[in-house]
Each structure stands twice: as structure tokens, then as C-alpha cells.
Amino acid sequence: MPNNQTRRLAHGAMMIALFTIFIAIAFYVPIISIVATLFAPLPMAWYSAKYDRNSSLLVALIGCITSFFIGGLLIIPFALIYSATGVVIGDALRLKRSKVFLLMSTGITALITFAIEYVIALKLFEIDIIKESMTIMRETYSKSIELSQSLNGQTPLDEQTVNRMFETMETMIPASITIAMFVTTFIIISINLPMLKRFGINVPKFRSFKNMRLPKAVLWYYLIILSINLFISPESGTALYVISLNISLILWLLLTLQGISLIHFILDAYGSPPFLKVLATLMAIPLYSFFVLIGILDLGFDIRSIVKGKIQK
Incomplete structure (x- = not known):
């Protein structure tokens, strides 16, 4: 002892x-x-x-x-x-x-x-801290606009658009x-x-990214938020607007990851070269809406079993 x-x-x-x-x-x-x-x-x-x-x-x-x-x-x-x-x-x-x-x-x-x-x-x-960070970002953007005007005489965005952009970022x-x-x-x-x-500590392992499966509750959360945005359309600045916007951002990210995971699963199932997985992941940035849709379909339907069945045939 x-x-x-x-x-x-x-x-x-x-x-x-x-x-x-x-x-x-x-x-x-x-x-x-x-x-x-x-x-x-x-x-x-x-x-x-x-x-x-x-x-x-x-x-x-x-x-x-x-x-x-x-x-x-x-x-x-x-x-x-x-x-x-x-x-x-x-x-x-x-x-x-x-x-x-x-x-x-x-x-x-x-x-x-x-x-x-x-x-x-x-x-x-x-x-x-957050307010001061946003102030610094505004000042930095203002300086970049001044520099752009001095170089080519054009303003990238008008003041109203800039204010709306920063208001959305703050929200x-x-x-x-x-x-x-x-x-x-x-x-x-x-x-x-x-x-x-x-150092001798037993550590767990993540499942392979291609086998990632979010809880189906995520799909229901997304449908609830989508219904709020479509039928209630909360006004900008209200508490409901802030809550729905923030939850939407998190759900979009999760569903995008789910969509990328399905693409990785399909590519791996057909023995595709690794660079296609990298390319598909990079394409998720500009085409995130498409990958969100794929993620929704992956959660709502058992697409992976269909892919497995076709490969076995």
C-alpha cells in the first residue's frame, strides 16, 4: 500500500x-x-x-x-x-x-x-471575447475593402450585404x-x-468512416427544423430564428458527413482507387447540398444493403 x-x-x-x-x-x-x-x-x-x-x-x-x-x-x-x-x-x-x-x-x-x-x-x-473577435473581423474586412478600392476602384460587396453577412455570422x-x-x-x-x-493504456477504436451511421433521430431533427423554416419562417433576430439556424448548421454538417461516408462505402465496395475517395470528399465542399440529400437518403433507406446485394449478385 x-x-x-x-x-x-x-x-x-x-x-x-x-x-x-x-x-x-x-x-x-x-x-x-x-x-x-x-x-x-x-x-x-x-x-x-x-x-x-x-x-x-x-x-x-x-x-x-x-x-x-x-x-x-x-x-x-x-x-x-x-x-x-x-x-x-x-x-x-x-x-x-x-x-x-x-x-x-x-x-x-x-x-x-x-x-x-x-x-x-x-x-x-x-x-x-466573441464581440471583440467580430469587431476585429469587421475592421480587417474594412481594410481589405479599402485596399481593393485603391487597387482597382471597385468594392467587392456593398455595405448592406456586408452588414447582413456579419449579422448572420454573429447569429x-x-x-x-x-x-x-x-x-x-x-x-x-x-x-x-x-x-x-x-504507454500501456488500452484505447478503443473508431469504426471505419465508411461504416459511419448516425442515429435516425438526426433525420427527425432535420425534418422538424425544416418544417419550422418552411411553415413558420421565423423573423431574423428572434430567438426561434437563432435556434433554428444554429441547429440547421450542425445538422447540415452531420448529414454531409453521412453522405460522404456513403460515397466512401460505395467506392470501397466496388474496389475504386483511393484518390476517388479524396476527390469525393473535396467535392462535398461546393456540393454540400447534394451530399446532405445523400445523407438523408442513407439514414431513411438501407442503401448499403442494396449496394451489398448488387455486388454479391
């Missing part, structure tokens, strides 16, 4: 030091910061995968405190997000959860942590942040799980 306790304390101290180094590099070193950011949750995930939740939370808390002594208050938001995601990743691995559960729990944790930090910054320090901020958080956590998980496997 004493040996186990000593090992736990030593491992915890080592993970705290490693986490603090990663956070410091991510905060202070310009180019290497990208790599350090991706691996920052690794120490907490490693510790949390081996020891109980209470010990992991304590180590994460101490890691945030030591980070504070290096970078002050400005570094705390980064430390909190990466320590929280690391603990959740490790806890899911320790409990032998699936990779889908791992992705969902980590993404939700990162999203909640960001939301809490945003509210604290807004209420206590009167700093609106879609919740969905954009949600998607960004889940994409980031997916990248972090994909990079850190192989490392954790090298």
Missing part, C-alpha cells in the same frame, strides 16, 4: 510538471505552441487513465495552480480547458468506454468549460463554437490515443 501511494504521488508530480511545461510552451513559444497545444491534455489523460477520479481531479487542479505561477491569470483559461479534457479522456479510458462516448464527453466538457470561462470573463472582467456563433470544439477534441483524441497506447 505505501508503495502504491508513493508511486501515485510520484506519477502525479511528474504529470503536473509535464502538463505545466506543455502549457508554458503553448502560451509563450510561437511555432512549437501548436504541437504543445495538441499534446497538453496528454499528462492528465495518462494519469486519469491509471488512477481514480478524485486523485485525477486533484492533480488537474494542482496543474492549473502551477500554470498560474508561470503565466498568471491569462494562462488559466488554457490550463482549465486542457486539464479538464485530459481528465475526461483518461477517465473514459479507465472505465473502458467506447470511442464515440469518449469524443462526446470530451467535446461537451470542452464546450462547457469554454462557456463558463466566457461568462466569468464577461461578468467579472467585462471582456466579451451562427453558438453552432460555430460547438463545431470548432468537437473538431478540436477529435483531433486531440486522434493524436493522443496512439501515445497513450504506447
Whole structure:
């Protein structure tokens, strides 16, 4: 028992030091910061995968405190997000959860942590990160318009169109942040799980992308939102408009991924060369409406069984 306790304390101290180094590099070193950011949750995930939740939370808390002594208050938001995601990743691995559960729990944790930090910054320090970011984007776009006018004497877009574009972007901020958080956590998980496997941690695997199947409830959500937009047509700026627009954006992305997955399945079933999968994925950007339709058909009908039946014949 004493040996186990000593090992736990030593491992915890080592993970705290490693986490603090990663956070410091991510905060202070310009180019290497990208790599350090991706691996920052690794120490907490490693510790949390081996020891109980209470010990992991304590180590994460101490890691945030030591980070504070290096970078002050400005570094705390980064430390909190990466320590929280690391603990959740490790806890899911320790409990032998699936990779889908791992992705969902980590993404939700990162999203909640960001939301809490945003509210604290807004209420206590009167700093609106999102509003300031939009202001910077407007100023940057205004400068690009001035540059365009000075070069060729033409304005790319009129002022009314620009205002409408930025209003739409501001309305879609919740969905954009949600998607960004889940994409980031997916990248972090994909990079850190192989490392954790090298350290002797059992890690789950995702099913092949070509076999991805979203819950059929996604199709019902899409039909509900589509009905709201068609029959109610909420006015711009209303709460219903904001909710429907943000949910629509998330559903469009999910259904587009479902459509790409079906194309990959069909191409793989017929033994097509790999470059066609890459080409189909790239074509999903300009033809996203077509891929959304394919995703809807894939969820509504068992197209994959039809393809399998034709190939077997």
C-alpha cells in the first residue's frame, strides 16, 4: 500500500510538471505552441487513465495552480480547458468506454468549460471575447475593402450585404463554437490515443468512416427544423430564428458527413482507387447540398444493403 501511494504521488508530480511545461510552451513559444497545444491534455489523460477520479481531479487542479505561477491569470483559461479534457479522456479510458462516448464527453466538457470561462470573463472582467473577435473581423474586412478600392476602384460587396453577412455570422456563433470544439477534441483524441497506447493504456477504436451511421433521430431533427423554416419562417433576430439556424448548421454538417461516408462505402465496395475517395470528399465542399440529400437518403433507406446485394449478385 505505501508503495502504491508513493508511486501515485510520484506519477502525479511528474504529470503536473509535464502538463505545466506543455502549457508554458503553448502560451509563450510561437511555432512549437501548436504541437504543445495538441499534446497538453496528454499528462492528465495518462494519469486519469491509471488512477481514480478524485486523485485525477486533484492533480488537474494542482496543474492549473502551477500554470498560474508561470503565466498568471491569462494562462488559466488554457490550463482549465486542457486539464479538464485530459481528465475526461483518461477517465473514459479507465472505465473502458467506447470511442464515440469518449469524443462526446470530451467535446461537451470542452464546450462547457469554454462557456463558463466566457461568462466569468464577461461578468467579472467585462471582456466579451466573441464581440471583440467580430469587431476585429469587421475592421480587417474594412481594410481589405479599402485596399481593393485603391487597387482597382471597385468594392467587392456593398455595405448592406456586408452588414447582413456579419449579422448572420454573429447569429451562427453558438453552432460555430460547438463545431470548432468537437473538431478540436477529435483531433486531440486522434493524436493522443496512439501515445497513450504506447504507454500501456488500452484505447478503443473508431469504426471505419465508411461504416459511419448516425442515429435516425438526426433525420427527425432535420425534418422538424425544416418544417419550422418552411411553415413558420421565423423573423431574423428572434430567438426561434437563432435556434433554428444554429441547429440547421450542425445538422447540415452531420448529414454531409453521412453522405460522404456513403460515397466512401460505395467506392470501397466496388474496389475504386483511393484518390476517388479524396476527390469525393473535396467535392462535398461546393456540393454540400447534394451530399446532405445523400445523407438523408442513407439514414431513411438501407442503401448499403442494396449496394451489398448488387455486388454479391
